[in-house]
Amino acid sequence: MKLALVQIKHRQTKRENLDNILSAIEKYGRECGLMLFPETCMGLKAAGGSLRELAEDIGSGEFVSAVRKACAAVSVHVCINVWEDSGTDRVFNTALVIAPDGTTKAVYRKLHLFDALSVRESDDMKAGSELPPVFDxxxxxxxxxxxxxxxxxxxFxxxxxxxxELFLIPAAWYSxxxxxxxxRTLLAARALENTAYAACADICQGSFAGHSAVCSPFGLIEAEAGEDETVIFAEIDTAKVKETRKILPCLDNLSDIF
Incomplete structure (x- = not known):
C-alpha cells in the first residue's frame, strides 16, 4: 500500500485550510491508497477565541462533508484530524479515517492532552475515553x-x-x-519496539517542527520531510512486518508477567 504524508502549514481561516486539503487530495489522491494529514489541520483558534468556534459534527459538518466528497471523487482513504463538537465547552481532538466511498472507517479521540511546558490543551479539549481502533x-x-x-x-x-501493522499519527509537534x-526518536521507538510501521504527518512552519516521517518495522526512517510544505510517499509492505517479527520476535518473547 502506498502512503502519502501531507505536511502543510496553517492558513488564516478554516475555509482556507479546507481548500488546501481538498487541493492536496485532488492532486495526490490518485497516486496512493492512503493520505495522512496533520493534527490541527482544520486550523487554530483565533486570539481570544475558542476551538468550539471551529468544531463541528463529524457526521454532517461542512468541513468533514467536503473531505468525504473529495475522497469519493478520487477513490482514496484519507486520515484527517478535526475539532469535533463534544456538546460541551471543550472539543474532541479527533482523528477520522474516511474510506474511498466517503464513509467513516475509523474514529479516534485523542487520549493524552498536552498539558506541558507552557501549553494546556485540556483548557480547550476534552480527552477521549477509548483506545484507538484497528482497521484495514x-x-x-x-x-x-x-x-x-x-x-x-x-x-501503541x-x-x-x-x-x-501501521501506526498513523497526525501531529502538530512544536518546534x-x-x-x-x-x-524522530519517539517515532523510531514506537516502530521498533512493536515491529510495525510508524508514520507521522506534522504541521510545519510557525511554531511547528515539520519533519514528517515514516519509520520501518526495524525502526529506520524510510522517508522524512524537512521544514516546509511538501508531500512524501512510502510503500507499506506487510511482508516486511512479518519478516521483521520473525527476525526480532520481541512480541512473542514478552514476559508472561505482563
Whole structure:
C-alpha cells in the first residue's frame, strides 16, 4: 500500500485550510491508497477565541462533508484530524479515517492532552475515553494516535496486540530545542519496539517542527520531510512486518508477567 504524508502549514481561516486539503487530495489522491494529514489541520483558534468556534459534527459538518466528497471523487482513504463538537465547552481532538466511498472507517479521540511546558490543551479539549481502533486499509492493519500520544508506548502496544501493522499519527509537534530529535526518536521507538510501521504527518512552519516521517518495522526512517510544505510517499509492505517479527520476535518473547 502506498502512503502519502501531507505536511502543510496553517492558513488564516478554516475555509482556507479546507481548500488546501481538498487541493492536496485532488492532486495526490490518485497516486496512493492512503493520505495522512496533520493534527490541527482544520486550523487554530483565533486570539481570544475558542476551538468550539471551529468544531463541528463529524457526521454532517461542512468541513468533514467536503473531505468525504473529495475522497469519493478520487477513490482514496484519507486520515484527517478535526475539532469535533463534544456538546460541551471543550472539543474532541479527533482523528477520522474516511474510506474511498466517503464513509467513516475509523474514529479516534485523542487520549493524552498536552498539558506541558507552557501549553494546556485540556483548557480547550476534552480527552477521549477509548483506545484507538484497528482497521484495514488495502490489506494493511492500521491504528491511530495523535501527537502527544507518541510519548505513551502503552497506546501503541495495545494496538499491536490487536493486530496493528501501521501506526498513523497526525501531529502538530512544536518546534524548539531538541524537539525534532524527540520526534524522530519517539517515532523510531514506537516502530521498533512493536515491529510495525510508524508514520507521522506534522504541521510545519510557525511554531511547528515539520519533519514528517515514516519509520520501518526495524525502526529506520524510510522517508522524512524537512521544514516546509511538501508531500512524501512510502510503500507499506506487510511482508516486511512479518519478516521483521520473525527476525526480532520481541512480541512473542514478552514476559508472561505482563
Amino acid at each position: 486499509v488495502d490489506g494493511v492493519k492500521c491504528s491511530l494516535a495523535v501527537c502527544y500520544d507518541l510519548r505513551f508506548p502503552e497506546v 502496544r495495545s494496538a499491536v496486540f490487536r493486530g496493528a 524548539g530545542a531538541h524537539k525534532t530529535e524527540h520526534l
